[in-house]
Amino acid sequence: MEFKDYYKVMGVARDATEAQIKQAYRKLARKYHPDVSKEKDAEARFKELGEAYEVLKSPEKRAAYDQLGRGPRPGENFRPPPDWGSGFEFSGAGNGASDREYSEFFESLFGAAAGGARRGRHGFDPGRHDPGRGPDHHAKVILDLEATLQGGSRAFTLRVPEIDAEGHLISTERVLNVQIPKGILPGQTIRLAGQGAGTGSGTAGDLYIEVDFQPHPLYRPDGRDLYLDLPVAPWEAALGASVKTPTPGGVVDLKIPAGSRAGTKMRLRGRGIPAAAPGDLYVVLQIALPPADDEKAKAAYRAMADALPFDPRAHLGASQ
Amino acid sequence: MTSIQDVLTGEIFEEYTVLSVDELSRLCAVDRTYIVELVEEGVLSVTAVEAQQWRFAGSALRRARTALRLQRDLEINLPGVALALELMEELEALRRELAGLKAGVFREDRG
Numbered sequence: 333m334e335f336k337d338y339y340k341v342m343g344v345a346r347d348a349t350e351a352q353i354k355q356a357y358r359k360l361a362r363k364y365h366p367d368v369s370k371e372k373d374a375e376a377r378f379k380e381l382g383e384a385y386e387v388l389k390s391p392e393k394r395a396a397y398d399q400l401g402r403g404p405r406p407g408e409n410f411r412p413p414p415d416w417g418s419g420f421e422f423s424g425a426g427n428g429a430s431d432r433e434y435s436e437f438f439e440s441l442f443g444a445a446a447g448g449a450r451r452g453r454h455g456f457d458p459g460r461h462d463p464g465r466g467p468d469h470h471a472k473v474i475l476d477l478e479a480t481l482q483g484g485s486r487a488f489t490l491r492v493p494e495i496d497a498e499g500h501l502i503s504t505e506r507v508l509n510v511q512i513p514k515g516i517l518p519g520q521t522i523r524l525a526g527q528g529a530g531t532g533s534g535t536a537g538d539l540y541i542e543v544d545f546q547p548h549p550l551y552r553p554d555g556r557d558l559y560l561d562l563p564v565a566p567w568e569a570a571l572g573a574s575v576k577t578p579t580p581g582g583v584v585d586l587k588i589p590a591g592s593r594a595g596t597k598m599r600l601r602g603r604g605i606p607a608a609a610p611g612d613l614y615v616v617l618q619i620a621l622p623p624a625d626d627e628k629a630k631a632a633y634r635a636m637a638d639a640l641p642f643d644p645r646a647h648l649g650a651s652q
Numbered sequence: 653m654t655s656i657q658d659v660l661t662g663e664i665f666e667e668y669t670v671l672s673v674d675e676l677s678r679l680c681a682v683d684r685t686y687i688v689e690l691v692e693e694g695v696l697s698v699t700a701v702e703a704q705q706w707r708f709a710g711s712a713l714r715r716a717r718t719a720l721r722l723q724r725d726l727e728i729n730l731p732g733v734a735l736a737l738e739l740m741e742e743l744e745a746l747r748r749e750l751a752g753l754k755a756g757v758f759r760e761d762r763g
Binding site: 382513 | 659661664665667679710711714721722725727736740751752
């Protein structure tokens, strides 16, 4: 088992005061809270932080932790000493039904039930549900955009916290194969009836899966609409052309009107994210310049310069 | 322990769901008074005056759960939660707009 340096996690000195520890926790909690943070590993960092604070804010747990802190280096194999825990009382506000998960390291020292549930006066209370019904579970998954465009099933691995026979909080892995409803948007939820936690006799709770999208290489979603950047050659934009354009439903021929400028938005109605009233696909034109890397190309550019009386800076008032 | 199951079919919760105050509090596993406080603070919006007649869109579940987590984990009070949610939404909208600007979507609008 890995030794965890809770002082390092919280970025405080080993002799930090309670006030300093609290301050450090507040600051880091705001930074890594999964609802607020855009950091990639926010959820893991936040959990680690909560665990570190749980130990360091309690004088008893901190004193006990400090006793073994002189031992192994962080990351080294760790085993609690045989006399561990003597003289300390960890029962605290223990509530094994907390929805928090602790590391193996934490549980070997303080036990699963020692994690004081940090709840506000209205905090989550997994005990509050119909007696004949298991609690609901909530999970979050990241989908590829194709899942909402085309539907189809996706497999997810969910970690499910459970209380084992000895009262320890353990987490089991569960692989779910879920049919993705076509047209689901980021922030929306798939409800799977009866896939939450079971109870001995009654019906199981439901499973709620909140979805988000991975960035797509071609399309940027905005609500139900999709945006696609489409590069065109200068002559296609100037003279008009019919160009092959990808859409979620397949390649189409798109007519570019003569005299199109960079940034021109063209709407393909109903080709966005599907629904009863589907979104639109906006094609945004970008003008790509051909490289002038050989004599022939340079000659073509020079011919264009000679033929066209064009001053792109006329409106800047800095013309020759 | 790993178990594999057949393909599960669910529905988009937000699309068909209308929730009463009691249903929403059960789904959030909190006391009803907490949902009432969220409404009074303007975190959740309703049309009816009487709590018994309140109807919430399915999207209220996610909002209420986020509010609960912020309050519990960051120890902020309700007005603080309401402010944080509003600012987070604004930030999200700005991020989207920025992504569009970076890609040149709004070049045309700027003239």
